[in-house]
Amino acid sequence: MGTGLIGSSLTGMSAAQLGLQTTEHNIANVNTPGFTRQRTIQASNTGLLSGAGFIGQGTHVSTIERLYSSFLSEQVNRSQSSASELASYAAQIAEIDNMLADPSTGLAPALQEFFEGVQQVAANPSLLPSRQVMLSSAQALSARYQAIGGRLEQIYADIDGQVVASVASINAYGEQIAALNQRIGVAEASSGQPANDLRDSRDRLLLDLNKLVKARVTVADDGGYNVFIGSGQQLVVGAEFNALTTVASASDRTRLVVGLQTALGVQEMPERLISGGSLGGLLAFRRESLDRVSHDLGRTAASLALTFNAQSALGQDLLGQSLLTPSPNSFAPTFFSLAPPSVLANTSNPVASPIVSAAFVEPPPYSGNFYTDLQSSDYRLDGSAAGVTLTRLADNKVWSAADLTALNALLAGDPQGFTLSASAPDLTGASYLIRPTRDAALNLTINPAVATDPRLIAAAGPIRTELGKSNTGLATISAGSVGPGYPAAAAVASVPITLRFQSGKLLDFPAGVLVSVNGGAPAAIPLSGLDYQSGDSITLVGSATTTPPSGFTFMLTGLPNNGDTFVISRNSGGTADSRNALALGQLQTQHTMSGKAASYQDTYAQLVSNTGSKARQIQVSSEAQQALLQQAEASRDSLSAVNLDEEAANLIRYQQAYQAAAKALQIGTSLFEAILQLGS
Amino acid sequence: MRISTSQIYDAGVRNIQRSQEQLVRLQNQIATGRRMLTPEDDPVAAGRALTLSQAKDINAQYAANQNEASDRLRLVDSQLAAVNDLLQSVRTRVVQVSNTTLADSDRQAIATELAARFDELLGIANSRNAQGDYLFAGYRSDAPPFALAAAVAPATAPSVGYLGDDGQLLLQVGAAETMPTNVSGNELFMKIPEGNATFTTSAGRSGSVALNLGSGLIDSGAVADPTLWRDALNAFPWQGTSNRGLEIRFTVVGGVTQYQIFDTSTPPGAGLPPLAVSDLQPFTPGIAIRLGTSVPPAAAALDFGAQVVISGTPADGDGFQIKPSVNKSIFQTVQEVIELLRSPIGSAVARTDFSGKLAGHLTNLDQALGNVNRVQSGVGARLQELDALSATASAVDIQYQQTLSQLQDLDYAQATSDFTRQQVALEAAQRSFVTISRLSLFQYL
Numbered sequence A: 001m002g003t004g005l006i007g008s009s010l011t012g013m014s015a016a017q018l019g020l021q022t023t024e025h026n027i028a029n030v031n032t033p034g035f036t037r038q039r040t041i042q043a044s045n046t047g048l049l050s051g052a053g054f055i056g057q058g059t060h061v062s063t064i065e066r067l068y069s070s071f072l073s074e075q076v077n078r079s080q081s082s083a084s085e086l087a088s089y090a091a092q093i094a095e096i097d098n099m100l101a102d103p104s105t106g107l108a109p110a111l112q113e114f115f116e117g118v119q120q121v122a123a124n125p126s127l128l129p130s131r132q133v134m135l136s137s138a139q140a141l142s143a144r145y146q147a148i149g150g151r152l153e154q155i156y157a158d159i160d161g162q163v164v165a166s167v168a169s170i171n172a173y174g175e176q177i178a179a180l181n182q183r184i185g186v187a188e189a190s191s192g193q194p195a196n197d198l199r200d201s202r203d204r205l206l207l208d209l210n211k212l213v214k215a216r217v218t219v220a221d222d223g224g225y226n227v228f229i230g231s232g233q234q235l236v237v238g239a240e241f242n243a244l245t246t247v248a249s250a251s252d253r254t255r256l257v258v259g260l261q262t263a264l265g266v267q268e269m270p271e272r273l274i275s276g277g278s279l280g281g282l283l284a285f286r287r288e289s290l291d292r293v294s295h296d297l298g299r300t301a302a303s304l305a306l307t308f309n310a311q312s313a314l315g316q317d318l319l320g321q322s323l324l325t326p327s328p329n330s331f332a333p334t335f336f337s338l339a340p341p342s343v344l345a346n347t348s349n350p351v352a353s354p355i356v357s358a359a360f361v362e363p364p365p366y367s368g369n370f371y372t373d374l375q376s377s378d379y380r381l382d383g384s385a386a387g388v389t390l391t392r393l394a395d396n397k398v399w400s401a402a403d404l405t406a407l408n409a410l411l412a413g414d415p416q417g418f419t420l421s422a423s424a425p426d427l428t429g430a431s432y433l434i435r436p437t438r439d440a441a442l443n444l445t446i447n448p449a450v451a452t453d454p455r456l457i458a459a460a461g462p463i464r465t466e467l468g469k470s471n472t473g474l475a476t477i478s479a480g481s482v483g484p485g486y487p488a489a490a491a492v493a494s495v496p497i498t499l500r501f502q503s504g505k506l507l508d509f510p511a512g513v514l515v516s517v518n519g520g521a522p523a524a525i526p527l528s529g530l531d532y533q534s535g536d537s538i539t540l541v542g543s544a545t546t547t548p549p550s551g552f553t554f555m556l557t558g559l560p561n562n563g564d565t566f567v568i569s570r571n572s573g574g575t576a577d578s579r580n581a582l583a584l585g586q587l588q589t590q591h592t593m594s595g596k597a598a599s600y601q602d603t604y605a606q607l608v609s610n611t612g613s614k615a616r617q618i619q620v621s622s623e624a625q626q627a628l629l630q631q632a633e634a635s636r637d638s639l640s641a642v643n644l645d646e647e648a649a650n651l652i653r654y655q656q657a658y659q660a661a662a663k664a665l666q667i668g669t670s671l672f673e674a675i676l677q678l679g680s
Numbered sequence B: 001m002r003i004s005t006s007q008i009y010d011a012g013v014r015n016i017q018r019s020q021e022q023l024v025r026l027q028n029q030i031a032t033g034r035r036m037l038t039p040e041d042d043p044v045a046a047g048r049a050l051t052l053s054q055a056k057d058i059n060a061q062y063a064a065n066q067n068e069a070s071d072r073l074r075l076v077d078s079q080l081a082a083v084n085d086l087l088q089s090v091r092t093r094v095v096q097v098s099n100t101t102l103a104d105s106d107r108q109a110i111a112t113e114l115a116a117r118f119d120e121l122l123g124i125a126n127s128r129n130a131q132g133d134y135l136f137a138g139y140r141s142d143a144p145p146f147a148l149a150a151a152v153a154p155a156t157a158p159s160v161g162y163l164g165d166d167g168q169l170l171l172q173v174g175a176a177e178t179m180p181t182n183v184s185g186n187e188l189f190m191k192i193p194e195g196n197a198t199f200t201t202s203a204g205r206s207g208s209v210a211l212n213l214g215s216g217l218i219d220s221g222a223v224a225d226p227t228l229w230r231d232a233l234n235a236f237p238w239q240g241t242s243n244r245g246l247e248i249r250f251t252v253v254g255g256v257t258q259y260q261i262f263d264t265s266t267p268p269g270a271g272l273p274p275l276a277v278s279d280l281q282p283f284t285p286g287i288a289i290r291l292g293t294s295v296p297p298a299a300a301a302l303d304f305g306a307q308v309v310i311s312g313t314p315a316d317g318d319g320f321q322i323k324p325s326v327n328k329s330i331f332q333t334v335q336e337v338i339e340l341l342r343s344p345i346g347s348a349v350a351r352t353d354f355s356g357k358l359a360g361h362l363t364n365l366d367q368a369l370g371n372v373n374r375v376q377s378g379v380g381a382r383l384q385e386l387d388a389l390s391a392t393a394s395a396v397d398i399q400y401q402q403t404l405s406q407l408q409d410l411d412y413a414q415a416t417s418d419f420t421r422q423q424v425a426l427e428a429a430q431r432s433f434v435t436i437s438r439l440s441l442f443q444y445l
Helices: A002-028 A070-101 A108-123 A128-191 A196-212 A277-312 A404-413 A448-452 A486-492 A579-586 A600-640 A644-678 B005-032 B043-097 B104-125 B185-190 B226-235 B330-342 B348-408 B412-438
Strands: A038-044 A048-050 A053-055 A059-066 A215-219 A225-229 A233-237 A244-248 A256-262 A265-268 A342-345 A356-360 A379-384 A387-392 A397-401 A418-422 A431-435 A463-467 A497-502 A505-507 A514-517 A536-542 A552-557 A565-570 B146-149 B159-162 B170-174 B177-180 B199-203 B246-253 B256-263 B288-293 B302-311 B319-324
Touching (some): A059 A196, A070 A196, A070 A277, A070 A600, A108 A579, A108 B043, A128 A256, A128 A277, A128 A448, A196 A215, A196 A225, A196 A277, A277 A579, A356 A431, A387 A404, A397 A404, A486 A536, A486 A552, A552 A565, A579 B170, A600 B005, B043 B104, B043 B170, B043 B348, B104 B185, B159 B330, B177 B348, B256 B288, B302 B319
Antiparallel strands (some): A038 A059, A048 A053, A225 A233, A244 A256, A356 A418, A379 A431, A387 A397, A463 A565, A497 A505, A497 A565, A536 A552, B199 B319, B246 B256
């Protein structure tokens, strides 16, 4: 009976001691991240059968368990993965958002100052200082384009760096989870008890992994974690671990993507399958926003250069040079220099694939003002035995044709702002990435000839008109303008041209010249002359027709007398003429982009507005996701985290249990002593 | 619900941080005065603000161009006023000299004075602006637009040629409006139709240097129907293509004065005698002679829609010529006046010729003055338009400024009140956090 009493007390004392130790473990780890509070599970020992029934034999601790819910942890992992994705997206987009709209770094002020410079030249075309002002503001504009383009390139490079670092961290976590799977398996197999703190470590690693990329877990029969990322790609299976790696994309060798190390080599993982976590956020930002901003910015740069150059070519510089000046001359028909669109051949193309190159389409022939049809997208060109296919990557619109010539013909009807050519016709099996706009902002510079000599800015018009000195009628002639390709018209209709009015007809058109009246179809003029109609706009188009008609255009109004003449001649000495500078200045407000639908500034404002909207959307989602994460963490912590007051109560509880058991032991001992004294 | 210790701390810190973030944001808004710190605060407004500030800047550029255009036109206007004054003084002298009682020497003196006026006029025509550009040269503002060249016979003085062009120097003064800021010298000085602007009249027979012997004087004529004149001129089957014109020739037979209309045109280079194109008509001095043909070589009778009045008594064989106006420069008119004044008047016949010629020059001077006035009123209209544009531009500027302000600027009252509220919230969060963190069972152990 006495031994029974002492034995029971001892079990109570050791159980209380374990309880105290567990409580102290909890208190010690109150600030350990990922720690799950533990508790002892006590059970009574099986009673000893006697005549009086079963006599209790004390207690024992059956196990020390974690207060853990895999469901709640899974919720935290999910929320954490989304929250990290959005936070990383938000951080990246905030950077370009601020840069684009900032008054000191954005494009808008530089664009405005540039056109103010153009207006300076329009006001004072013969003054060299005003030409220098325009040149300086153009250089500032080009520098601003390059600075913004350069910053975007820097962000691309930063993302590459972060992708590499993320993949390294993912690999490290994967490796540690695999190692822990093994240690937990060994530890639990040998003891039959849960390895609580090792399991905490593994759950903590899984949460950290989810901060980088969304990882899905299945629990194996032996308690090991199998971790999958992306589309079920195995990262960890039991103690096995498959490393991820980074690789330059085959379709775009300038872009680093995530790959999988397999026995056959490195396999590119489709980017859309990697979601969640900061890596998912980075890739989504690059794919959705950074590409878009680069394209839009490049589109304004390319459109500005192409339209401005097209108008410049129709001018005459301060030296009196124009496209009509016989060679050799130093006339600079372009104001901006712009490299052609870049074309990247897929690195897995067949060895002998031809080189494909792209060229910007010259702004379409004159009708009001110049404009481009460039779109904010990259394109993919695929060759097969059946022909070639061009895909616009932004919306997957497809053009299919038998060869590049037929494709260019298709694009002429549905203009995208560029044409393609190849060094050899057979593109079978090859694929190319065409980037019309992405690099344009970086490549925009001032034509070096103009940059060194502001006199070469083409501010004047190349022709002028006048009435015959002895005209007696009241007819007047407009100042006259030229359209694209006018040198071709000049080859037939060589200036000066003197037209004569006689008996209701205009006579003396140069031989072989075609004439369009009010933009109608050009036609040859019979010897009897052209019917005179006051207010008619007359265009001499040379010998080849263009649509719309383009060449020398002028308008005759009023009634001439027989024998009156009208003269169209070179604008020699026209230093105060600023007609072309005015036309250049008007480009600022004209619809020069998106197939004549928007101005440069509209497009840029839209870019800022789009980026701002996206940033706002991401920011709002990020805040919402953060709130969800906090709720999930609260639910988890409510179950699993340590409460010090609770532990203080437990300390008292186990202390008192221990003290009571010790008292019972003391009583048992004194009973035993009483029996011993009986014998003495 | 069970609360863990870390939840108490985390929640406390999180709430304080959120309050601080709001405070910093408000402070930033108050310090910069901007409602939107980044476009993401209000993407639509950010886009609109960009477009609007461009529109505002462009409007400011137009306003600057309007001022520039205004300055230039005022300079042109002052030169036009000078030309006007000068021509008026020349005209006064010409009227004075029409008094035929003046001696040759008096006319010589006036001729010398007018020669000085001529030089002055040439100086104005070749005037330059502050940048050294010639005002009246069109596009070719680098070189003097008016230069003396070799005399054109029968004149002996060197002629003045125009070397500029008709180019208009345009400034963008509105979104869809360009304004010419110059007047071409051609328009101002050269392109002045002589006579009554439709035709000129002169005394003397075609192809002859002999003076009229009678005392007949022809006026500058009047055009009743310009269209009729133009149609007749273009439709008439002239016998030649050069020297198109009509001649009224007088015959006096037995004290009866009659006139007949002749076609004086000749083929280039060849001389043809004038061809009669009307019947002989009785002449009454001072009664209008209608210009028309009744004996056309080929077609039906033509009415030129114009008339002239011949006063005095023409002698037999006297002729008066009528020619379509061509342009005569102000310079040439003044030169011709000077030349006329320098030639002495010997006989009564010469005196009649002098009066006739002087009347012709006076008509041409009036044409020149009228032209200057026309150009002046054109420049005045442009200046008036610029004033209107300027007023619109400043009104539009204020409008843009207001809209931009609504889009971008901070409501300070609202922001300050928000700031105070947020401050109270932060202080409360801090106090309650300290209080709750002090509550621990361990204090009683």
